[in-house]
Amino acid sequence: MSTPDRPFASYHLWSLFAPAIGQERWHCQMRRGFIKARQHEPQVKALLMQATPPQRIGILAQKGVYEFHHHRHLLTQSDGVEKVAQLLKLRDSSEQVKQRVLQILQKYQKSPLLVGKHILQLTPGDEGFPKPIVIEQQDYCFRLYAAMDCVFIESDSTLHILDFKTGKSAFDRRQALVYLLAARYLYPGKTAVASFYNLEVGKKSELITINHHELASLEFELANIANRHQIDLQKYQASSSNFSKIFPPNPGNHCRFCPFNSICEFSDFQGAKLQAMPITRNRCQLPKLH
Template identity: 45%
Template sequence: MDFASYHLWSQFEPALGWEDTHCQMQRGWRWTQTARSEDAQIVSFTETIWQKVGKLAQQGVYEFHRDPLLLKHPRGCERVADRLYLYYEVAVVRDRVMQMLQQYQADPWLRDREIILLNRGDESIPPPIEVCIKEAKFYLYAAFDCIIRAVYRKSVAQSRQQIEIIDFKTGIADSDLRQADVYLLAGKYLYPDCDVTASFYNLETMTSSELITATPARLDEIAHKLATIAKLHQQQLQAYQRDPTCFDRLFPPHPGTHCRSCNFNYHCTYSAAQ
């Protein structure tokens, strides 16, 4: 069955303001070569420093709440850093993550909240959600950082549970609202009897976005968009399997200065970084 995710959506279409640096060929390399074991090195993902910082910061939050006594321990940050092997990282990663651990210990944002799910950030791919819209079906993959529960009262006589899906961020880059859209669609299927909202929490600036919601009509739009992407993605992969020589027509390149930081520039004949 066709599949979709926020990650795939972001590979198809760039975030607002990033159009000049978006390249379809990178998506083509990643997906067409993955199945070829002899080319595994080509598609191996090189983690950037900033991605490493974000992953370790999330793991630190997980460790604090897995062992809540660390939140009050005078050497709690050091013990979490030991569990993350933080002292083996380069200085820029170590210092930024340690600063976030110290900030979080001083003001733990998730304290006293009912946590339904808190992921460490390095888990395997979650089970897919089967999304059905009219005659189209696809599998939706959505990996959540954190889910908390609250109670939202509509009236004295009626109350509904509210589920808030949270994505942790670091740095100063703007969040992509499409990620929240995917979370809200997934939440509709996972928690059909609840009001589902989404938000972003920045572990570095200690700020939270406003709650993001979607009407049923908006959720239908999101589902149709993902269904279209899932179908086109599979069609392109199948076309490549039938005729590998059409690769650059299926996945057109967009060379430029951004090629210098692309994970695949060494293997790309169109790369402006060569």
């Protein structure tokens, strides 16, 4: 995914590189190493291909919204939810996934958030990597990846980037900021806002905005993350035996939620009462954005 002369950045990389506020205790750089440096190894690749139930629910919920608006008559048909469930092949999912996705579809049909909106983009959620945005400035150059769920135009011509969520996780404002930076290049000259909407509980976030000065600061920060990550990749390629030094582990009870606990030699998941390593607070500093 990367080349020696063109580092990359994305919200996903940012979240792997630096924890969200309040999540520092559970953050592990080794997870970034597995996902971004060792992703082609057979064992790691196999684990990455296994979607967890929460991931499956998120993907299917997004696809459900897409199908409702791709076949708009299903929004008003009495059997619309059943028809969308068939399109999603929900019968092939586990009972837990099936029931939660059905509830999301029923909730969305009763209150379809996007009805009447001038939709510019609505993705099914399984389209893979988006085309990168090449950002070139005097002091840096990197590729920005930003997969937006939905983009529509408000009545006042404002561009609104909407990200769908499921489950109980808190909204991470950094994701919206990355989308707003991407919008600067994809929709030049447009005033843009971003927000989150939890399809499962019907919760909307506040509208998130960013000014030109903050955009420049954000872009510089992402360029820094891209370059630092690129250096780590090069170090690993030069000496793979230094994996744990380049991507330090942070074992603890949170290992039980890590997809790599079965192959990680530092995992605390197997019941060993290891004392968690000291936390390295290397979060990237970004000015508070209003």
